[in-house]
Amino acid sequence: MTDGSENSSATGEVAVVIVAAGRGARAGQANGPKQYQNIGGRAVIAHTLEMFLAHPRTGRIVVAIHADDHELFRQAAGGQAERVTAIIGGPTRQESVRLGLLALKDHAPGQVLIHDAVRPFVDAELIDRTIAAIGKNEGALPALPIADTLKRESAAGVVAETVSRSGLHAAQTPQGFPYGPILAAHDKAYQLGRLDFTDDAAIAEWAQIPVKLVPGSPDNVKLTWARDIAMAHQRLSSERTHFPDIRTGNGYDVHAFEPGDHVTLCGVAIPHDKRLSGHSDADVGLHALTDALLATCGAGDIGTHFPPSDPQWKGAASRIFVEHAAKVVRERGGRIANADITLICEAPRVGPHREAMTAALSQMLGISADRISIKATTNEKLGFVGREEGIAAIATASVVFPGEVPE
């Protein structure tokens, strides 16, 4: 067997063994082992795998799974790159690692990283640091100095002694090794029945392979207890990008002039030498806005809710239509963010009435005046508006609905 060290280089690909065959007894999840629990929308193991797949130095990735977990693994991490191979792990972490290392034998990688599937917060810098510290015959162990005072418990649940924490570190993964030596160490431990090692740095130590300490990451926690999984979920959910359900609707309307003495625009009666003809008060601005509001939730248009054939709307004040559309939006949980109306006419002049119109709309919609915009333009004497045959209006409304835009 080659010890693989001739394949080691500062830039070569590093193989990865991810151990995921545990049962997660301490986490006690009713719906499956902890590596398949959902955190931030995806399984724990999917986050872990993604970090290694995305790292530019990693090559083949062997994942040791439990024989009962084929379907869970397929659902969580199916469709992964061809360089990911799932194998069946063993009854202990140590045995799962050994089987993972054996599965890489044909590839004879120079270096290997060994990682717990249940450490999903591993990051690229930590992987870099670990790889950089792997020597020709030397392992690398990310670890953090112990911060708490350590106590040994007596059999009676009483402190027996305070243990010096000087020089003590908490070991993390990924642990990095030259491939040949760590496989040989695992083989030897297996053959001698030494099956009690809780990490690979301990096996290396036993096999007299030096292991260099590199700074671990406080974020790189191992999910051990149910609480760890809940906290991981909370952490990822708060980091997640949100896609608020903001929708925009637009509306357009036109009414022709007929003889009269005033027009009603945006709820305000303005003296004029003509009036707008229509079934209701013909408030062209409010009609356009009604359509814009209904459009934000696919609720049809003004005609759907107030058919012109219905005599009860004859001469009706158009604020009824706007207030109804605002109610439809609110019943669906929507909050009106703003409304913008453009009136297109040669006359009457809108400017002097803008404030009154804004106040009227603010009341109708139940939103502040700074969320309402009323603009006017002439049509430069072009077309039917330019010939003063009628008035047109365009409206836009934005509404924020509860939840997020679905994927």
Ligand SMILES: Nc1ccn([C@@H]2O[C@H](COP(=O)(O)OP(=O)(O)OP(=O)(O)O)[C@@H](O)[C@H]2O)c(=O)n1
């Ligand atoms: N027979 C085993 C036991 C553990 N592991 C893996 O080793 C990592 C660290 O182990 P640990 O946190 O102890 O996981 P479990 O053994 O699943 O947990 P528990 O001891 O609570 O049952 C986990 O990714 C786990 O899936 C493994 O591959 N094979």
Ligand SMILES: C[C@](O)(CO)[C@H](O)COP(=O)(O)O
């Ligand atoms: C390998 C390890 O992550 C180092 O901290 C840890 O020992 C694995 O967990 P276990 O509970 O000891 O199996």
